[in-house]
Amino acid sequence: MSKSKRLIELMMTVNRMRKFTVKELADQFGVSARTILRDLQELSELGVPLYSEVGPHGGYQVLRERILPPIAFSEEEAVAMFFASHALRHYLFLPFEAESSAALQKFYYYMPGDVRDRIDEMKNRVDFLTHTRKQKAAFLGVLLDAAVEQRVVSIQYETKQGLSERSIQPVGIYASNGFWYCPAYCFMRGDFRLFRCDRMHSAAFDESGVEPLDHRYIHLGNWREFAAEKAVYVRMIAELTREGVQRCEAELCPVPRIDVKPDGSGRLDQEVPTSEMRYFAKFFLGLGNEAVVLEPKELVDSIRDILRELTEKYGQGV
Missing domain, CATH: 3.30.70.120 (Alpha-Beta Plaits)
Known part of the structure; x- marks a missing residue:
């Protein structure tokens, strides 16, 4: 097996195993422990988050953040992926703002020089405009995680009557005309409501003991159908x-x-x-x-x- 192929398979293997020893990998790949150590060092330099433990039961662990194996893109696919991510820069707030910026930089850096030149020429020729709002939407990550994990969130929400504290169970988040919205089940109202994310002054996972509801089959496309108060x-x-x-x-x-x-x-x-x-x-x-x-x-x-x-x-x- 060539070294490049071994490194790719090794990356997928450690992602799957999460915890392992050098001997286990050496036996699996049929190489020496010294070779595996060199390979692990190269994976670490490539960004695979490895953590070593000493002691009789020591070994290696892959930290929570996994690294995906290499994916082959055609030139047209690579350009399309770049501009799809590039378009997000018009949003001042994203649920994965730092990650999207890092991914875009990494994606651009590892492209062949001629593809980077082509993208540079296209940057001022194509764009995806959206309204830019100054209102903050600082809790998008919490709301998205709560929607995916079926968790309850405590928020302070700005209404015409002032700040209101309530517990909600988010369905998801979406952007429209530069604003972020969060449809969610409101435990205070006993029904679904649509919240503007920039009007949330705080948002954190609920610790008061409010039990989440089973909303696994409720999503952005159908949440209005489950509202108790049907609109006329x-x-x-x-x-x-x-x-x-x-x-x-x-x-x-x-x-x-x-x-x-x-x-x-x-x-x-x-x-x-x-x-x-x-x-x-x-x-x-x-x-x-x-x-x-x-x-x-x-x-x-x-x-x-x-x-x-x-x-x-x-x-x-x-």
């Missing part, structure tokens, strides 16, 4: 110009259902919660002449109410 929906219809279509597709989440015409204009037709009428009224007012809302009447009335408030505020003395 109405049909929303709006005629959109070409720019209106582009704005709706870029700014509304989830992406609305729009029947786009050949000239780029379109018709939005979908069910929306009645509780969000005020939000949609402000949104369509922001579109100006790029949209005409036809239904529901509640939404049209809400737009008129906001226009009346603005007229009273800015129409004085006119």
Whole structure:
């Protein structure tokens, strides 16, 4: 077996065994203990987190952070992977911010020179823009770990009435228009709620003894279906110009259902919660002449109410 192949198999073996002795590895690979020691030294220099223990029962351990074995990428795959990770730089906060930066640097460093040159030429030619917000979202890692491990988190949450302390069981986290959101089961409300992560002043694993619920089959795609308080929906219809279509597709989440015409204009037709009428009224007012809302009447009335408030505020003395 060649040395390079032995090192790759050795890396996968120690990741799997987690704890081992030099003799065990030497017997398994059919080489001397001295050869294994040299190989382990090379793996350590490559970044495999090995820890040695002395004594009669000593040996080696792989620390908690595992190192994946080498993966072969084509040039196009490598470029695609680089820019997929590169796009995350627009987010000021990520659940794995330091790791993604380190992975990107490592990925770039070990690429062949001509591939790095190609990426350098492309950096100013392609980008994935997103809204950059100044609001902090400092607890994304805790929330994501809690969602994966089915754990309860204690948070301090900013509401219109002030700070509220509550226990939640996160479903997951997602980013939209530069904000991070966390749908979670709220034990105080006894139902699912959607939380803005930047409004969390603190978040830590709960130590008060609140028992987590079995939410293994609840995820970002279906959590609303499990809400006890079912939202009341109405049909929303709006005629959109070409720019209106582009704005709706870029700014509304989830992406609305729009029947786009050949000239780029379109018709939005979908069910929306009645509780969000005020939000949609402000949104369509922001579109100006790029949209005409036809239904529901509640939404049209809400737009008129906001226009009346603005007229009273800015129409004085006119």
